[in-house]
Amino acid sequence: MTESIKRIVAVASxxxxxxxxxxxxxxxxxxAAKGKRVGVLDADIYGPSQAQMMGVDANTRPxxxxxxxxxxxxxxxxxxxxxxxLTDIETAMVWRGPMVSGAFQQLLNQTQWGELDYLFIDMPPGTGDIQLTLAQKVSVSGAVIVTTPQDIALLDARRGIEMFRKVKVPVLGVVENMxxxxxxQCGHNEPIFGDGGGQRIAEQYQTPLLGQLPxxxxxxxxxxGGRPTVIADPEGTTFETFSSIVHQIDDSLNAAGDQTSGPSISFE
Incomplete structure (x- = not known):
């Protein structure tokens, strides 16, 4: 049920x-605060966390x-x-790659999303078979890469960018978290994970550094607590950072041109 989704953005690491x-x-x-109709697909089948982050009761069923x-x-x-x-909170998904890919396609295609301007896909970490399969099955408008400044995280972020480039998904930019x-207590700032890592990787791959989060x-x-920062503290600086990031995402996709017929889904 994705025909009425205008843009799909993968958020990956x-x-x-x-x-x-x-x-x-x-x-x-x-x-959504900018007036867009928005959905989130939690594609982390092994470790879904969006339900708790959005304050949805563990026993809620569609x-x-x-x-x-x-x-x-x-x-x-x-x-x-x-x-x-669709599962109990204690249930472990002990599945191989093809089963996870099938579950993802069901969550995406068998959900009546209705009219959406944006569907954000919270992808699982890594760059293995599962991530490649997800990228190939969905016509993604663009990807946002999340990293921390430390060198180990930057190594893996590079692999994430390379993966999306290989499957011809535009990388919209990098978000440097932490x-x-x-x-x-005192408000002192200290770059405990390193300094400037997000900027370096953005420059290396000629993609924007969309924002830096503390x-x-x-x-x-x-x-x-189920109330993410954007709604819990709408007057704070972190809200301003997220607002700036989505403004850049929207501008970038507007410049690239709209998908007037919606994304196409292919099956193998």
Missing amino acids: GKGGVGKSTVTANLALAM KIIDEKTMLPIEAHGIKLMSMAF STHVCS LSLAIREQSD
Whole structure:
């Protein structure tokens, strides 16, 4: 049910633990704050986290329309679909790659998304078989790469950029998360994971550094509590950063031209 989705944006990282899901949730909410119709697909089948971040109860289940169609869950004005809505919170997805790919296609295609300007896909970490399959199955408008400044994360971020380039998905830019640590007591900033890493990788691949986000206790608490920073602190500097990022994404895709007929989905 993707015919009415105007643009699909993948949010990816070369490795886990860089805050990709937090960035995805806040990008979606920031885009919705600009008046766009937005959805989020949690494609991290093994470790879905968008349900908790969006404050959806663990026992929530989607309404089934018929044997092959379901309605997305709505939270904070966002349409949301995740494996978390189809399994118990304690269930481990002990699946091989083809099963995960099939689950992703079902979550995407069997959800009645309705009219959307943007669907953000929170992709699983890494650049293996699963990520390649997802990229090949969906006509993605562009990808946002999330990294931290440390060298190990930057190595994996490079692999993420190379993966999208190989499958001819435009890389819209890099978001550097945990750029500096903000002390909750005195407000002192310190680049504990290194300095300037996001800028260097953006320059290397000639793609924009969309924004730099702090390592902040408040951001973690807000995400864990089901109220991401964009809605929990709409007057803060982090909101301004996310607002700037989605503005750049929208401008970039406007310049590239709209998909008037919506994305096409192919199956093998």
